[in-house]
Amino acid sequence: MKKKKDERSSLPSVDEILKGPEGAAWLASFPRSVVLQAVREAIAGMRQKLKDGARPNTSSAVLFSTIEGRIHKLSSYSLQPVINATGIVLHTNLGRAVLSERAIENVISVSRGYSNLEYDLEAGKRGKRHVHTARILHQLIGAEDALIVNNNAAAVFLSLNTLAKDREAIVSRGELVEIGGSFRVPDVMAASGAMLREVGTTNKTHLHDYETALCERTGLILKVHQSNYKVIGFTEDVPVSELVRLGKEHDIPVMYDLGSGNLIDLKPYGIHSEPSVQEVLRSGVDLITFSGDKLLGGPQGGVIVGRRDLIEKVRKNPLARAVRVDKLTIAAFEATLMEYLDPALALKRIPVLDMLFQPADVIQARAKKLAARLRKQGAAADIVVVRDVSKAGGGSLPDASFDTFAVSVVPSQITVNDLERQLRSAPRPVIARIRENALLLDARTIRDSEIQHLVEIVSDALSRA
Numbered sequence: 001m002k003k004k005k006d007e008r009s010s011l012p013s014v015d016e017i018l019k020g021p022e023g024a025a026w027l028a029s030f031p032r033s034v035v036l037q038a039v040r041e042a043i044a045g046m047r048q049k050l051k052d053g054a055r056p057n058t059s060s061a062v063l064f065s066t067i068e069g070r071i072h073k074l075s076s077y078s079l080q081p082v083i084n085a086t087g088i089v090l091h092t093n094l095g096r097a098v099l100s101e102r103a104i105e106n107v108i109s110v111s112r113g114y115s116n117l118e119y120d121l122e123a124g125k126r127g128k129r130h131v132h133t134a135r136i137l138h139q140l141i142g143a144e145d146a147l148i149v150n151n152n153a154a155a156v157f158l159s160l161n162t163l164a165k166d167r168e169a170i171v172s173r174g175e176l177v178e179i180g181g182s183f184r185v186p187d188v189m190a191a192s193g194a195m196l197r198e199v200g201t202t203n204k205t206h207l208h209d210y211e212t213a214l215c216e217r218t219g220l221i222l223k224v225h226q227s228n229y230k231v232i233g234f235t236e237d238v239p240v241s242e243l244v245r246l247g248k249e250h251d252i253p254v255m256y257d258l259g260s261g262n263l264i265d266l267k268p269y270g271i272h273s274e275p276s277v278q279e280v281l282r283s284g285v286d287l288i289t290f291s292g293d294k295l296l297g298g299p300q301g302g303v304i305v306g307r308r309d310l311i312e313k314v315r316k317n318p319l320a321r322a323v324r325v326d327k328l329t330i331a332a333f334e335a336t337l338m339e340y341l342d343p344a345l346a347l348k349r350i351p352v353l354d355m356l357f358q359p360a361d362v363i364q365a366r367a368k369k370l371a372a373r374l375r376k377q378g379a380a381a382d383i384v385v386v387r388d389v390s391k392a393g394g395g396s397l398p399d400a401s402f403d404t405f406a407v408s409v410v411p412s413q414i415t416v417n418d419l420e421r422q423l424r425s426a427p428r429p430v431i432a433r434i435r436e437n438a439l440l441l442d443a444r445t446i447r448d449s450e451i452q453h454l455v456e457i458v459s460d461a462l463s464r465a
Contacts, residue, residue: 011046011058014039022064030075038070083450083457085432087404087442089355090294090394094431097293097394098351099332106335107328117327130315132330136337140263141278143305147315148292148333154323155289155302156185156257157192160220162314163253163287165193167219172205172237173198175224185224185257194219204236210243214250221247221254223285225275226398244284253286253310260396261290261303263340264347269357271400277305286310294396297352298336299329355444356392360403367405367443370451374407377459382410390444407441411462422461430457 017023017039026035042063049056056062082094090096099107120127130147137146149155160169169189176185176198189196195217199209210221221243240256247254262276274295280288287310292301302323304314314320325333339346347353367385374383390404391397411419416439423430423439433440446454 011043011063012060014043017043017067022067026068026071030071034071034074038067038074041070042066080429082429082431083454084445085430085441085454087388087390087406087433087440087444088393089352089390089445090392090396091431091445092394096300097297098355099299100297100336100339100350102339102349103298103332103335106331110327110331115327115331117330129324129327129330133333133337136334137303137305140337140340141281141305143281143288144308145311146303146305147311147320148325148330149302149304149320149323150325150329151300151323152257152259152261152289152291152302153188155304157188158317158319158323159255159287159289159304159314160189160192160194160222161319162317163255163310164195164219167195168197168213168215168217169194169220169222170197170199170210170213170218171222171224172200172209174200174202174205174235174237175222175226177224177226205238206236207238207242207246210238210246214246214252218250218252221252223254223256225256225258225260239283240280240285241283244286247286248284253307255287255289255306256280256285258288258290260294260296260394261292262295264295264343264353271397273399274397281305287314292333292336294394295352295392296336297350299332301325301329301333356402358444360405363443364405366446366448366451367407367441370441370443370446370454371407373451373455374409374458377455379409379459379462380411380413381462382408382412384408386440388440388442390442402444404442404444406443409439409441409458409462410437411439414462414464419458419461422464423457426457426461428453428457430454 014036018027018035023035023039045066046056046058046063050058084091084094086094116127118127118129119125133148134146137143149158171185171189186196197213197218199205199213223240223243240254243254246252258275258277258280260274262274263278265276265279266272266274277288277290285306287304287306289302289304290296292298292303296303304311336350339349347357364385371383371385374381384407386406386408388404388406390402392400392402409419410416416434416437419439420432420434423432433442441454441458
């Protein structure tokens with residue numbers, strides 16, 4: 001009986017493919033190491049399927065298509081732009097704040113060549129990198145001094161390590177928060193060398209709790225803003241102004257970790273739970289820490305503002321160099337902060353603020369445009385505009401909801417899960433939400449310039465029955 005030929009032996013060798021016309025074309029356009037890895041992986045994949053008893057199509061056309069796909073994947077950037085159709089403005093998984101055009105332009109300008117990062121142009125000698133942002137923060141919020149580090153966790157850690165190492169830091173039990181990435185205030189305090197002194201209860205803390213905890217070991221009073229959660233009902237906490245008075249009476253600095261870092265008065269928009277940095281600074285607090293890539297709408301970073309003598313101590317901490325920011329972050333920060341010189345323009349120019357507070361009729365018009373274009377493409381789906389609710393995200397404004405409009409897509413030839421998967425794997429990935437067997441494209445976070453791309457991507461995905 002004639003022995004059946006092993007199909008694995010019919011597959012071309014790596015060398016044969018590289019020497020063929022397709023291989024030559026790939027090598028002319030892509031790095032040899034990338035082409036070589038793609039060819040090896042494609043052949044190995046087919047061999048494994050055959051070994052497992054599968055019957056894959058082993059034609060040259062299929063093999064070459066597989067190789068080409070792998071080449072493009074291996075030679076593409078892992079970090080890539082996506083279309084955020086979730087409606088979550090500060091989506092931590094999607095990079096949080098979208099930078100303003102002026103911030104992007106400044107980053108490009110500074111990164112194209114050399115800069116005066118640490119050079120004093122007037123004095124003609126070495127300068128300090130923090131001056132570029134300290135100047136504008138003083139102008140904007142009246143802070144005596146400021147320092148920017150690589151994120152707010154670092155800002156809190158560095159401040160605690162400087163002011164309360166081997167001493168007690170008094171914190172209300174109701175403010176021992178945890179944010180994304182398992183960042184917990186007690187853990188950061190322990191790592192900084194500060195000793196946690198809890199006062200009060202989860203839902204109620206009084207001024208006398210702080211007064212009773214004061215002793216010769218006290219190095220700092222710390223207040224933490226509930227930026228990513230709310231305790232409601234039978235609650236009470238101590239206003240920062242009272243903590244400031246207590247701190248001054250006993251010559252103990254008071255630090256306030258604001259978390260989100262808002263520079264706009266949000267009360268006209270119905271948000272009364274998020275104080276501005278300026279408002280807190282006017283209370284007399286000694287140090288404030290907050291994020292740059294949340295409500296501020298800038299790059300990732302942690303901002304420390306407050307008393308000049310305390311900021312100088314923090315700046316001289318040897319650990320400050322380990323968490324310092326580079327020229328690109330400073331360029332983006334300075335340009336973002338400059339937008340706030342005109343608050344009315346900042347609301348339009350800073351994407352985070354524009355998306356959060358854009359009028360509902362503007363969002364509805366964008367949703368209608370998207371839906372109409374999808375229907376015009378003859379998309380195999382039931383497409384309607386629906387009312388929905390958006391969130392700020394990023395651990396900001398936990399009790400605030402924003403009315404929005406979304407395009408609901410119920411596919412007729414594929415499942416909604418398949419549609420969502422295909423959108424994620426598109427050349428320009430689209431991240432959306434699924435609710436009640438419908439895919440929702442929230443128009444709040446979809447930019448006008450992305451609509452046509454989105455129409456093409458969704459239409460293509462729906463056509464793959």
